[in-house]
Amino acid sequence: SPFELTDNYVAEFEKGMEELKHIAQEHHFHHEDIHYDPDHHNVSEALTEAENYDFIVIGSGSAGGVVAARLSEIPEWKILLLEAGAPETPYTQIPGMAYHLQNTPYNWGYTTTPQESFCLGMEENKCACATGKALGGSTAINSMMYTRGNKRDYDLWADNGNLGWCYDDVLPYFKKMENIDLPHFDRKYHHQGGPVHVEVPQHLSEYAEDFLEAGKELGIKTVDYNGADQMGFGITQVTTKHGKRNSVAQAYLQPAKKRHNLNIKPLSQVVEILINPHTKEASGVKYIHDGKLYVAKAEKEVILSAGAYNSPQLLMLSGIGPKEDLEHLEIPVVADLPVGKHLKDHISFIGMDFILNKEKDKPTDPHEDLVQWLKEGKGPLASIRAEGLGYIRTEVSKDPEDYPDIEIIFSPKSRKIGEEKARNIRVKKEIYDGLWRPLEDKETFSIEVMLTHPKSTGTLKLKSKNPFHPPLLDARQLTDPDNHDLETMLAGVKKALEIPKTHAFQKYGAHLNEHPIPGCEALEFGSENYWKCAIRHLSVSLRHTTGTCRMGPKHDKDAVVDNKLKVHGIHKLRVADASVIPVSISGHTNAAAIMIGEKAADIIKHDWL
Numbered sequence: 001s002p003f004e005l006t007d008n009y010v011a012e013f014e015k016g017m018e019e020l021k022h023i024a025q026e027h028h029f030h031h032e033d034i035h036y037d038p039d040h041h042n043v044s045e046a047l048t049e050a051e052n053y054d055f056i057v058i059g060s061g062s063a064g065g066v067v068a069a070r071l072s073e074i075p076e077w078k079i080l081l082l083e084a085g086a087p088e089t090p091y092t093q094i095p096g097m098a099y100h101l102q103n104t105p106y107n108w109g110y111t112t113t114p115q116e117s118f119c120l121g122m123e124e125n126k127c128a129c130a131t132g133k134a135l136g137g138s139t140a141i142n143s144m145m146y147t148r149g150n151k152r153d154y155d156l157w158a159d160n161g162n163l164g165w166c167y168d169d170v171l172p173y174f175k176k177m178e179n180i181d182l183p184h185f186d187r188k189y190h191h192q193g194g195p196v197h198v199e200v201p202q203h204l205s206e207y208a209e210d211f212l213e214a215g216k217e218l219g220i221k222t223v224d225y226n227g228a229d230q231m232g233f234g235i236t237q238v239t240t241k242h243g244k245r246n247s248v249a250q251a252y253l254q255p256a257k258k259r260h261n262l263n264i265k266p267l268s269q270v271v272e273i274l275i276n277p278h279t280k281e282a283s284g285v286k287y288i289h290d291g292k293l294y295v296a297k298a299e300k301e302v303i304l305s306a307g308a309y310n311s312p313q314l315l316m317l318s319g320i321g322p323k324e325d326l327e328h329l330e331i332p333v334v335a336d337l338p339v340g341k342h343l344k345d346h347i348s349f350i351g352m353d354f355i356l357n358k359e360k361d362k363p364t365d366p367h368e369d370l371v372q373w374l375k376e377g378k379g380p381l382a383s384i385r386a387e388g389l390g391y392i393r394t395e396v397s398k399d400p401e402d403y404p405d406i407e408i409i410f411s412p413k414s415r416k417i418g419e420e421k422a423r424n425i426r427v428k429k430e431i432y433d434g435l436w437r438p439l440e441d442k443e444t445f446s447i448e449v450m451l452t453h454p455k456s457t458g459t460l461k462l463k464s465k466n467p468f469h470p471p472l473l474d475a476r477q478l479t480d481p482d483n484h485d486l487e488t489m490l491a492g493v494k495k496a497l498e499i500p501k502t503h504a505f506q507k508y509g510a511h512l513n514e515h516p517i518p519g520c521e522a523l524e525f526g527s528e529n530y531w532k533c534a535i536r537h538l539s540v541s542l543r544h545t546t547g548t549c550r551m552g553p554k555h556d557k558d559a560v561v562d563n564k565l566k567v568h569g570i571h572k573l574r575v576a577d578a579s580v581i582p583v584s585i586s587g588h589t590n591a592a593a594i595m596i597g598e599k600a601a602d603i604i605k606h607d608w609l
Ligand SMILES: Cc1cc2nc3c(=O)[nH]c(=O)nc-3n(C[C@H](O)[C@H](O)[C@H](O)COP(=O)(O)OP(=O)(O)OC[C@H]3O[C@@H](n4cnc5c(N)ncnc54)[C@H](O)[C@@H]3O)c2cc1C
Pocket: 058, 059, 060, 061, 062, 063, 064, 082, 083, 084, 085, 102, 130, 131, 132, 133, 134, 135, 136, 137, 138, 139, 141, 142, 143, 144, 145, 146, 147, 268, 269, 270, 271, 305, 306, 307, 308, 310, 311, 314, 542, 543, 544, 545, 576, 577, 578, 579, 587, 588, 589, 590, 591, 593
């Protein structure tokens, strides 16, 4: 709500924003330098001093933050929530600051291993795999787009042997999380009064409506893609509250933290889950806080919600994973399970920018922007960048009519322009110079094409026994033997190229940036082979990694947890986060991860009450 802003307050805020930008400019991720010697710590002292809880939740992100908050609703239960990252600051709430956050300690700063099939335009052929390290997890740094996916996604989860996870089962949880604030919505699919505020972006460019108009010209209807029918174009729905990031820390943990039975410990990194190798029962965790080792005991359960990279990493560090890999690293095997064998992600092709025959908008006054955002939550600082999303089915799809194989992401002011943004995605200098630098002084927009259901599967392995080392992420996108993924991306590119040709964009004379992508110049610009080369060079991870602790019945060769999220063969240990997602969803993954947190909490309550 509007409030009196003193000059001092605004000046302090400006200083804080500048500091964060400075950190982002200077920050480098130096994982390899972090030495960890378990013998250095006094384990027996930690065991003697161990605190006892009913439940320990590892990770406070989209799912973990929700699980901890919901479990703490039972006053008799004592909950410990351990989070490796720091609390948010007021500056992380500014949507317009989102991309800076990826170059700060709020990101674990992982990358893929060098890739041969994609990421060819990135430094060392490694794509960035940002993932949040903060109270609120990735919701503290993500792009805030709110998408649930398609009904069929969840029906496929159930068809894969996961009873209780079909669309009709999960819809109540999507509704429970939500406090919808859209001008029009269908109450069958939406709800008011839940923790997560969902609204339209509080700053939209003039082109957002053109995107919808272009769709109509192409016979594509305008939809609420989180409602009855996903197929079509819509204005992006976002998890902001009056223009301010509404992270899980804000939405769930802030209200819950006054409860005496919930102990939230940021800057506390779990290094091992304690599991009795004989009884196969989890009993607690070891964690490092401020350089000291602590032990915490869980009387009832440990819930692992460290995200799709760190949950499998922690399982393996604790002896749960592929036997051969663990033995290779001399980790005693507690359970031989296919942890990390089923890595799925969404890639997005970012090489399509369009130039408008218009003067580039004059830069706005940063001070006025801040005052406007502080007062009203509006203006350029409330900008989400991706203003429109579209769900389409290309002609190469063999799926039903109402199942998208491509998501279109429409962003005015091509969101890859600017060196810091380029640094986020590790793009090679020659690519930036050849492709995007010539656009810096032009009015542009970009259309990205995201593959919703990749057939390619990657792997996640441990690099070493050191819990501070990043895991090895071999994403292997665009490697499926039938080339389904590359052909679908190509079909998506062709569809996307129709959008600027509509009257809605031709009124600005929109035309494709025809600077060829360095590395693909030898191919005829615009030919199929050119686009295939371009896709392999400039497809990036949308940080939607899933499946690394896949949910499925015991006979499923890739399954790590069952439909109650219990780790197969282990007692008192569940995984609840994006890593359990068994079949990729037709959208961005945050809402699904929150839904998993909500449902996990209900399953646990049901089991223990
Ligand atoms: C930059 C970025 C942009 C994105 N944009 C969108 C978007 O616009 N829309 C969307 O729907 N999705 C988006 N996503 C994806 C989405 O945010 C994630 O899929 C979702 O948040 C995953 O939830 P999670 O609970 O699995 O893990 P997370 O939310 O990542 O939470 C895991 C938590 O565990 C903590 N942790 C990890 N290891 C340990 C340890 N050893 N000890 C203690 N704590 C630990 C982490 O620090 C983190 O806080 C984006 C992600 C990123 C990174």
